[in-house]
Amino acid sequence: MTHDELVQLDSQYIMHTYGRFPVDIDHGKNATLYALNGQKYIDFASGIGAASVGHCNPAWISAITEQIQKLGHISNLFYSQPGPKLAQKLCQRSGMSDVFFANSGAESNEGLIKLARKYSFDKYGKGRNAILTLKNSFHGRTITTLTATGQDVFHNYFFPFDQGFRYATPTLEGIKEVEGDDVCAVMLELIQGEGGVLPMDQGFIHDLAALCTQRDWLLLVDEVQTGIGRTGTLFCYQQYGIQPDAVSFAKGIAGGLPFGGFLANEKCRDVLTPGTHASTFGANPVCAAAALAVLDILDDAALNAVKEKGTYLRSAIEAMNLPCLGKTRGLGLMIGIEVKGNVSNRELAVRLIQNGLLVLTAGPGLRLLPPLTITKDEMDQGLAILRNTLKS
Numbered sequence: 211m212t213h214d215e216l217v218q219l220d221s222q223y224i225m226h227t228y229g230r231f232p233v234d235i236d237h238g239k240n241a242t243l244y245a246l247n248g249q250k251y252i253d254f255a256s257g258i259g260a261a262s263v264g265h266c267n268p269a270w271i272s273a274i275t276e277q278i279q280k281l282g283h284i285s286n287l288f289y290s291q292p293g294p295k296l297a298q299k300l301c302q303r304s305g306m307s308d309v310f311f312a313n314s315g316a317e318s319n320e321g322l323i324k325l326a327r328k329y330s331f332d333k334y335g336k337g338r339n340a341i342l343t344l345k346n347s348f349h350g351r352t353i354t355t356l357t358a359t360g361q362d363v364f365h366n367y368f369f370p371f372d373q374g375f376r377y378a379t380p381t382l383e384g385i386k387e388v389e390g391d392d393v394c395a396v397m398l399e400l401i402q403g404e405g406g407v408l409p410m411d412q413g414f415i416h417d418l419a420a421l422c423t424q425r426d427w428l429l430l431v432d433e434v435q436t437g438i439g440r441t442g443t444l445f446c447y448q449q450y451g452i453q454p455d456a457v458s459f460a461k462g463i464a465g466g467l468p469f470g471g472f473l474a475n476e477k478c479r480d481v482l483t484p485g486t487h488a489s490t491f492g493a494n495p496v497c498a499a500a501a502l503a504v505l506d507i508l509d510d511a512a513l514n515a516v517k518e519k520g521t522y523l524r525s526a527i528e529a530m531n532l533p534c535l536g537k538t539r540g541l542g543l544m545i546g547i548e549v550k551g552n553v554s555n556r557e558l559a560v561r562l563i564q565n566g567l568l569v570l571t572a573g574p575g576l577r578l579l580p581p582l583t584i585t586k587d588e589m590d591q592g593l594a595i596l597r598n599t600l601k602s
């Protein structure tokens with residue numbers, strides 16, 4: 211099949227919900243990808259942070275292959291090994307007490323919302339169900355997670371949206387402006403991803419955690435993008451020195467297979483009882499086996515390397531002093547780059563992609579989410595494309 215035939219097939223039969231770049235990808239190895247016509251790309255996007263351990267990672271492939279030859283799916287009506295083994299690893303490495311497995315980021319965040327409302331219902335009865343989220347946040351595409359998303363552009367067309375969400379500016383004063391007796395939780399990203407790679411202030415997060423304890427609001431952290439090693443620790447909250455009541459994850463957890471879930475602490479144990487929450491594919495054995503391989507690959511040494519690689523990329527980009535790029539920000543391999551001058555981030559991304567470097571946009575800037583296993587050589591190849599494309 212040629213590129214043009216593929217584009218034709220896609221646009222005839224797939225709903226036009228994505229503004230795709232004019233590039234196809236056929237196969238890849240770690241952070242290097244190839245199109246149908248053989249053109250090579252360096253991957254600074256990893257499928258929006260999902261291909262966390264690189265493309266076709268050998269250990270990931272063996273884990274999946276071994277599992278799928280034994281059992282592909284069984285549902286949560288029966289026991290099977292990969293789910294509980296994965297749950298144990300996640301709890302031990304996060305300090306949380308138990309986990310619910312789901313299939314996507316939005317679904318995992320829906321779980322956080324249900325957990326918070328049921329926690330409050332059990333303890334205080336009806337009416338204490340509002341959740342505070344932050345302006346400029348992104349929590350997903352279902353009606354409820356769209357409502358939770360603190361950006362007006364997402365609150366269109368699909369009326370009626372849900373009740374029970376209020377949006378705060380990310381300061382303690384901002385939270386106090388919208389608080390009330392009806393609040394049961396605060397949900398936030400520690401680094402807003404889609405919003406433009408915007409890290410939250412450490413002091414604000416500490417004050418907020420203390421306020422949550424004082425008011426008995428659950429502190430819900432959406433780590434769908436920041437989690438599973440992206441920022442150089444298994445979860446980003448570990449670098450903020452807080453212990454949330456519950457935390458969601460998805461994107462990178464199964465190295466590119468659809469998977470997600472949320473972890474909760476002791477306080478939330480047995481809030482979600484039989485019949486109150488479920489998922490047909492949750493803890494699917496193949497996805498859970500893939501996630502086990504991902505966690506093995508992302509050991510302490512690999513996570514420290516994520517921090518070093520992030521520092522290396524950011525200082526190399528800043529040292530280029532390119533006319534169209536400003537400051538970089540983020541943590542680990544979640545990097546935002548300011549775009550300057552009269553060129554848009556989308557135009558820059560198109561040019562970089564044409565020249566063989568896959569990048570993402572976020573807010574008004576560029577965003578880099580390379581595979582966490584990217585090599586020095588792959589980073590240098592990507593940086594060379596960036597320099598040559600944007601120097602003029």
Ligand SMILES: *Cc1c(COP(=O)(O)O)cnc(C)c1O
Nearest residue numbers: 314315316348349350403434435
């Ligand atoms: C991507 C993302 C989501 C949504 O995840 P899906 O798997 O697309 O449903 C939710 N929250 C954050 C912070 C994300 O980055």
